[in-house]
Amino acid sequence: MAPKDSGKLELLARKTFNGSPELNKVVDFLNKTLKFKKLMFGLTRDRETGEMTISIYEI
Numbered sequence: 001m002a003p004k005d006s007g008k009l010e011l012l013a014r015k016t017f018n019g020s021p022e023l024n025k026v027v028d029f030l031n032k033t034l035k036f037k038k039l040m041f042g043l044t045r046d047r048e049t050g051e052m053t054i055s056i057y058e059i
Contacts, residue, residue: 009040009057019050027054 017023027043034041042055 009059012039012056012058014053014055016051016053019045019052023052023054 023043027041030041038059040057040059042057043052044055045052
């Protein structure tokens with residue numbers, strides 16, 4: 001098995017939801033809570049539809 005590239009993020013999953021300001025709080029909570037597990041969560045919002053996408057990365 002080849003070693004992972006240092007400093008690269010590996011996308012594990014991505015899911016789109018109806019937009020909600022609460023998703024910002026959820027992603028912040030997950031990042032703070034699961035940092036030690038080498039996981040990072042990202043959030044993007046589509047300006048046209050208002051949908052928000054959560055991405056999960058392995059650091």
